[in-house]
Amino acid sequence: xxxxxxxxxxxxxxxxxxxxxxxxxxxxxxxxxxxxxxxxxxxxxxxxxxxxxxxxxxxxxxxxxxxxxxxxxxxxxxxxxxxxxxxxxxxxxxx
Amino acid sequence: xxxxxxxxxxxxxxxxxxxxxxxxxxxxxxxxxxxxxxxxxxxxxxxxxxxxxxxxxxxxxxxxxxxxxxxxxxxxxxxxxxxxxxxxxxxxxxxxxxxxxxxxxxxxxxxxxxxxxxxxxxxxxxxxxxxxxxxxxxxxxxxxxxxxxxxxxxxxxxxxxxxxxxxxxxxxxxxxxxxxxxxxxxxxxxxxxxxxxxxxxxxxxxxxxxxxxxxxxxxxxxxxxxxxxxxxxxxxxxxxxxxxxxxxxxxxxxxxxxxxxxxxxxxxxxx
Numbered sequence: 001x002x003x004x005x006x007x008x009x010x011x012x013x014x015x016x017x018x019x020x021x022x023x024x025x026x027x028x029x030x031x032x033x034x035x036x037x038x039x040x041x042x043x044x045x046x047x048x049x050x051x052x053x054x055x056x057x058x059x060x061x062x063x064x065x066x067x068x069x070x071x072x073x074x075x076x077x078x079x080x081x082x083x084x085x086x087x088x089x090x091x092x093x094x095x
Numbered sequence: 096x097x098x099x100x101x102x103x104x105x106x107x108x109x110x111x112x113x114x115x116x117x118x119x120x121x122x123x124x125x126x127x128x129x130x131x132x133x134x135x136x137x138x139x140x141x142x143x144x145x146x147x148x149x150x151x152x153x154x155x156x157x158x159x160x161x162x163x164x165x166x167x168x169x170x171x172x173x174x175x176x177x178x179x180x181x182x183x184x185x186x187x188x189x190x191x192x193x194x195x196x197x198x199x200x201x202x203x204x205x206x207x208x209x210x211x212x213x214x215x216x217x218x219x220x221x222x223x224x225x226x227x228x229x230x231x232x233x234x235x236x237x238x239x240x241x242x243x244x245x246x247x248x249x250x251x252x253x254x255x256x257x258x259x260x261x262x263x264x265x266x267x268x269x270x271x272x273x274x275x276x277x278x279x280x281x282x283x284x285x286x287x288x289x290x291x292x293x294x295x296x297x298x299x300x301x302x303x304x305x306x307x308x309x310x311x312x313x314x315x316x317x318x319x320x321x322x323x324x325x326x327x328x329x330x331x332x333x334x335x336x337x338x339x340x341x342x343x344x345x346x347x348x349x350x351x352x353x354x355x356x357x358x359x360x361x362x363x364x365x366x
Contacts, residue, residue, distance in 0.1 A: 015286065015287055016283070016286050016287055016288055016289050016290070016293070017286065019242045019289055019293075020289060020293045020296075020297065022242065023242055023245055023246060023289075023297050024297060026246060027245075027246065027249050027297060030246075030249065030250070031249070031253070
């Protein structure tokens with residue numbers, strides 16, 4: 001009984017670790033998303049940036065990703081734009 | 096100067112009312128004039144845990160509506176000097192409490208010279224919970240070592256930091272404390288339960304105390320006698336330590352280590 005328990009305990013071991021890892025990912029995500037910690041000018045800025053980009057390149061809504069990361073000392077604003085494979089309207093200098 | 100202290104958690108059933116009862120009793124026993132207010136309108140239970148349910152005549156909603164004076168509604172605890180209970184109303188009206196009304200009651204309590212005003216928050220993040228924390232100077236966030244409770248505690252910390260009066264008026268932030276309840280060191284030892292360190296790392300809030308999972312808590316609520324009044328129990332002692340820390344004392348954490356079994360003990364013993 002006691003001998004078996006030792007092995008059984010081993011197989012249970014990761015569950016608290018799993019809980020911690022899941023929580024860390026989830027909470028980091030929720031803190032980034034939650035209105036309370038995200039600057040409220042963000043949606044407006046997002047819209048304007050998108051408009052500026054569209055003056056030059058046509059991009060879909062889902063081609064632009066905005067993310068705000070919170071660190072202890074600073075906040076990081078990340079903007080990711082996936083350009084379409086073929087640039088439309090842009091004049092290429094070479095070729 | 097009165098201090099307004101909210102006991103909150105987001106999730107239900109983690110021990111908010113048990114904690115409110117214990118902490119307010121402990122503060123009163125330390126000589127602080129203390130009142131504990133039940134904000135769970137419609138589902139009052141603090142009166143039961145405090146053992147004053149048969150003496151409720153008026154409640155906080157009556158005071159706000161001017162149907163009773165504050166001193167008529169306050170119930171003086173018979174066993175603990177300096178301790179008063181302000182019960183919640185059993186009305187189903189969700190809008191019975193207002194920001195203005197609660198503010199008025201708190202002002203009156205300040206004038207009465209209370210050192211500590213402890214607000215027992217209802218579960219959830221609805222109106223009652225928001226009003227309980229709105230005027231707080233300090234917050235005790237109660238959390239079990241359990242994944243959904245930790246998540247909800249984090250949500251609540253976000254709300255304290257953004258929706259409280261202090262946040263809205265740009266004053267210094269609410270002082271936050273983490274209180275871990277229903278902690279089982281042996282299960283932490285086997286890796287089944289989040290540890291104190293895990294929870295502190297995730298929530299990043301200073302630790303006020305760790306209350307072990309204990310039979311004493313159920314017995315205390317059965318008897319209507321806050322668990323801190325029985326200083327022979329582990330939970331009672333752990334709450335007493337937490338009150339000491341709240342008052343600025345430096346006390347080592349107890350009840351967070353499991354008793355170490357010998358190798359042979361583990362081999363042959365049953366847990």
